Amino acid sequence: MGKTLDILILGCGYTGQRVARRFLAMGARVTATTRDPQRLAGLGVEVIGTGDLVKHVRKGMLVLHSIPPGGPRELLDPLRSQARRLVYLSSTTVYGAASIVNESTPVHENSERARARLEAERAIAEGPWSALILRPAAIYGPGRGVQESIRRGMHSLSEKFVSRIHVDDLAAHVEAALLSTISGAYPVADEEPSSSRDIAEFCASLLNVPVTNIGQKQADPALRFAHNRRVDGSAIRRALGITLTYPSYRVGIAAALSAETALVGSRYQSS
Template identity: 35%
Template sequence: MNLLIFGYGYSAKALVAELALPPGHVRVTTRSAGKADRLAAQGLTARVFPGTDMGPDLAWATHVLVSAGPEGGQDPVLAEARDAFVAHAGRLDWVGYLSTTGVYGDHAGGWVTEDTPLTPSTERGRARVAAETEWQALHREHGLALHIFRLAGIYGPGRGPFEKVREGTARRIVKPGQVFSRIHVEDIAQVLAASMARPDPGAAYNVCDDDPAPPQDVIGHAAELLGLPLPPEIPFDEAELSPMAASFYAESKRVDNRRIKEELGVRLRYPDYRAGLAALLAAEGGA
């Protein structure tokens, strides 16, 4: 396997760790020459993108992960490298595009599956639907081995609630009926690896755990694990959130994950936030 990654971020790094590929079998993109140099010092071949012709790298790759999100309503990878993907579409074994469950919009706490119509209610969600549509066109028209992964809220090492709880800055914001789905970054990595082992071009997968839950419950459980007082409970209407933070509360849904289990054979390592937070805290102790 030769893996090319557009956008070497949090989830992409977890995938590289999951696959444990030999040196020389991973190439990544980054935005700055300085970061490319730092990644090269870690043994990775890094390209500055946009700004590099990715045709030779796509000719080298067997597998491609696209984890770069839309910018200004446009997919940055297709904006710069569409022709290269078309030229090499027929020889790529697997292409994964990381999307978001935000494409489903608000369902008032109801369940959504991969077959639920895409009705996003935010600009970010609409940009993701547009990007998915562009990538799907390459699959239909040029045979690109595309797989779409709609990720729920991501957490994991360095991205948990413990720091804010310890600092006393965490808040339990309560909006009646509000639930979110989540996924541990290691489970994202194992889903992607499972898809590579069982490719099904054209498929879309929800990537989330088994337990959609109100956000205040997660913060409360983190405080309990730390043995600290529960952070204050604040009604949503009084929380004075930034527009970005408030937009996340505009949508409430429960995301169904049966497809990753039934079609990819995935057994989640962290099936709910309780298991995930306990593991994060245990890892902190070990560190």
């Protein structure tokens, strides 16, 4: 019998919870930090504070770091003599104004957000552990994405191209990344970048909402800092052996809506 996997998730939020479930299903031991411990109740993870890391980090841990820049200082220090592998969730912000992005696209420190991300990436890449940096496009899934923006009347009809990745596909990338030895930095996205307008119109048709009813006063939060950009994530998929469950927003948004309906139904039955 092999050794039990020991996983640490720094910032166990929307994506981290799905990563935790994947490893828990393997019988792994999962420790996590989160801003809201209540949302991890019943999940089966050991919840700790970032200030308690030194007491809970163990030799050989595999670490997912998904805390954005501006988090606790000296966060990496307790990991230096203990972590074996570290995967960092960064952002496509680091590509600046590039309209076509792939694994060879240079980064640009042309904004404070990009500089902060790149500084965090460098700290991780220079650490004593094996490291891989993933730069996901806009993350969506149940309860998050265009469908939510439309419901709140916050989605603008833009001709900008945007790439996305379903949260479950991103979690699959993270799982494979933590179990691999691949290093470097790669963008992560699905196979169909599309204009914001096309995505909104498709989603509106699923919600049976006229496109003219979509509010245009405030943009989709996922697009607030977005450039007109197509992201090619095929290189890291090949390297990790990933086959996307949701290769396009067309299947991903439909699945997200179905999951939301199922969740509402289960809550109603248990009430």
